Amino acid sequence: MKQQRTLIYFTSIIVMLCFNVSLNAQNDSIPEPTKVNDSLKFKDKYGLRVGVDIAKLARTFASDEYSGFEITADYRLKKNLYIAGEIGIEEKTDENSYLNITTQGTYIKAGIDYNMYENWLNMDNMIYSGFRLGLSSFNHTLNNFTTYSTNQYWAPQFSSNQAQEFDGLTAVWLEVIIGMKAELFNNFYLGLNVQLRGKVTDTEPDNFTNIYIPGFGKTFDSAGIGAGFGYSISYRIPLYKK
Amino acid sequence: MCIVKSMQNKMKYFKYIAMVVIALAICTTISCERDDICPESTPTTPRLIIDFYDVSIQENSKNVFGLVAVGVGNDNVLDGYAIVNTNNIILPLKTDSTATQYIIYKEYTYDDNDTPDDETDDVIGGNPDLITINYSTELVFVSRACGYKTIFNNVTISIEDDGDNWILSRESINDNQSVEDETATHFNLFH
Numbered sequence: 001m002k003q004q005r006t007l008i009y010f011t012s013i014i015v016m017l018c019f020n021v022s023l024n025a026q027n028d029s030i031p032e033p034t035k036v037n038d039s040l041k042f043k044d045k046y047g048l049r050v051g052v053d054i055a056k057l058a059r060t061f062a063s064d065e066y067s068g069f070e071i072t073a074d075y076r077l078k079k080n081l082y083i084a085g086e087i088g089i090e091e092k093t094d095e096n097s098y099l100n101i102t103t104q105g106t107y108i109k110a111g112i113d114y115n116m117y118e119n120w121l122n123m124d125n126m127i128y129s130g131f132r133l134g135l136s137s138f139n140h141t142l143n144n145f146t147t148y149s150t151n152q153y154w155a156p157q158f159s160s161n162q163a164q165e166f167d168g169l170t171a172v173w174l175e176v177i178i179g180m181k182a183e184l185f186n187n188f189y190l191g192l193n194v195q196l197r198g199k200v201t202d203t204e205p206d207n208f209t210n211i212y213i214p215g216f217g218k219t220f221d222s223a224g225i226g227a228g229f230g231y232s233i234s235y236r237i238p239l240y241k242k
Numbered sequence: 243m244c245i246v247k248s249m250q251n252k253m254k255y256f257k258y259i260a261m262v263v264i265a266l267a268i269c270t271t272i273s274c275e276r277d278d279i280c281p282e283s284t285p286t287t288p289r290l291i292i293d294f295y296d297v298s299i300q301e302n303s304k305n306v307f308g309l310v311a312v313g314v315g316n317d318n319v320l321d322g323y324a325i326v327n328t329n330n331i332i333l334p335l336k337t338d339s340t341a342t343q344y345i346i347y348k349e350y351t352y353d354d355n356d357t358p359d360d361e362t363d364d365v366i367g368g369n370p371d372l373i374t375i376n377y378s379t380e381l382v383f384v385s386r387a388c389g390y391k392t393i394f395n396n397v398t399i400s401i402e403d404d405g406d407n408w409i410l411s412r413e414s415i416n417d418n419q420s421v422e423d424e425t426a427t428h429f430n431l432f433h
Contacts, residue, residue: 096278098389147392148280148384149287151334153313153320157287158337158379158392207383219386 042122043241046076049189051234056088065093068214072191072232080115084130086230090214099145099211105138107215109175117180124183126191132175134197136215140166140205171202171213173226181234191232199224280388287391288424290333290375297410297432303329306433308368310350314343325350335375335421337392342375348408348433371409372402377421394421399429408433 053070060067070088077083086109093102111132117125146159179193197217202210202224210219217226280286296304311323311331323331335342351367354360377394384391397419399412411432421428 094386096387096389098280099386145389147287147337147381147390148388149334149337149391150282151287151289153316153318153334154336154338154342156338158381207381209383209386211386 044076044079045124045187045236045238045241047236047239049074049076049234049236051189051191051232053086053088053230053232055229055231056090065095067091070230072230072234074113082113082115082128082130083110084113085110085132086215088215092212092214093143094211094218097146098148100143101211102141102143103138103212103214104141105136105169105214107134107136107138107213109134109215111175111177113177126179126181128180129176129178132177132195134171134173134175134215136171136173136213138169138171138214140169140208140211142166142208166205166208169203169205169210171210171216172200173197173213173216173224174200179230181232187236187238189232189234189236191230191234193232194229195227197226197228199226278387280385284384284388285391285423286384286388287337288393288421290335290394290397290421290429291330291424291427292333292429292431293330293427294328295430295432300432304433305329306348308347308349308351310347310368312345312347314345314372320344330427332424333375335377335394337379340376340378343372344375345370345372346409347371369406369408371404371407373409374400374402376400397421397428399431 051072053068053072056068056070060069068088068090070086072084072086074082074084087107089106091102091104093100095101109132111130113126113128113130115126115128117127119125142164144159144161144163147157149157175195175197177193177195179191181189181191184190199213199216199219202213204210212218213226217228219226294304294306296302305327306329307327308325309323309328309331310325311320311333312318313320320333331346333342333344347368347370349368351365353365353367355363355365357363375397376399377397379392380395381390382393383389395418397414399414401407401409401412409431413430413432415426415428415430419428
């Protein structure tokens with residue numbers, strides 16, 4: 001059953017792609033109409049698009065353990081090429097039976113987005129893919145901890161409520177991003193993207209580890225891989241048309 | 243006609259990609275919230291490993307019969323050491339203190355005089371020896387799931403002289419014996 005669905009899933013992708021190609025081909029076969037001055041020539045809007053990540057805002061309101069704010073921006077360089085970046089601040093508390101840690105920090109991400117979606121007429125939507133280089137500066141506060149022991153003959157184990165600071169930590173990572181932006185109404189966009197990250201380097205705190213990196217997200221013991229998603233509302237400040 | 247169809251198709255394509263992206267985003271967020279459970283196999287706070295040797299021929303391992311180990315200040319007998327014949331013992335140490343005391347019985351016997359509910363007439367036989375383990379503790383970070391473990395440095399064992407000791411001498415394996423893991427014996431006791 002599952003396999004069948006997977007099959008339908010892939011078949012529909014292939015069928016859709018084929019359909020598209022054939023239509024393009026059909027368009028090509030239409031003979032060029034005699035050249036007349038086209039008064040209805042649509043120009044692309046160029047400008048700086050600025051927005052906020054509403055997923056982070058929603059999470060800030062929904063969760064006691066998280067607060068974060070991110071500003072996103074992109075600037076159109078060419079028809080399909082944008083320089084893009086994000087800047088943000090995050091605070092997150094991670095807790096399990098043995099550790100309680102608060103992470104605080106800021107981050108900046110910069111890179112490019114490439115639009116792969118061919119707009120029709122004057123539409124201005126994007127389905128894009130791009131990359132980012134991310135930098136984060138942060139600190140951890142170990143609020144409390146309890147020694148881990150598999151043997152509980154002498155329970156409870158040692159625990160400490162004395163807050164311990166791990167300051168001046170940094171991390172660098174690379175990010176691949178795919179997403180879409182749709183113009184809801186004039187110059188207002190709604191965007192959605194997913195990000196896959198690979199850690200390049202980070203400062204390891206002494207006798208501790210980076211549990212969470214602002215901008216990068218949760219870290220894993222085994223691999224320097226992270227993932228995340230963004231949901232943004234943005235406004236393009238139109239500068240010129242081309 | 244054709245151009246309208248093309249547009250409809252493109253919108254479909256657009257919607258379709260949007261759906262895939264949303265699905266991906268949901269998948270990533272859910273799958274990334276991995277359970278943080280400390281695996282049993284991870285070495286965490288170690289216990290003290292003691293081997294028993296024969297006092298007369300010191301390279302010979304020698305069993306203790308009817309051994310019982312009870313922590314001083316603990317109501318329970320140490321798990322796995324309620325009247326056993328063994329040539330080694332593994333003792334957990336207190337992580338919130340720098341000393342742990344155990345009473346180790348040899349040839350332990352117990353007689354409740356046929357009144358299991360009345361503890362006053364119980365007769366406990368055997369030879370108890372009180373050992374005190376002194377050490378300093380050090381916290382070592384293990385992982386996000388396991389947190390910190392405690393390791394023990396400068397570990398010493400003293401045997402209280404009660405006039406009838408069965409544990410006659412002790413010997414650490416290294417100078418400045420530390421207990422960092424459970425891979426090897428830390429102390430030998432001779433009897």
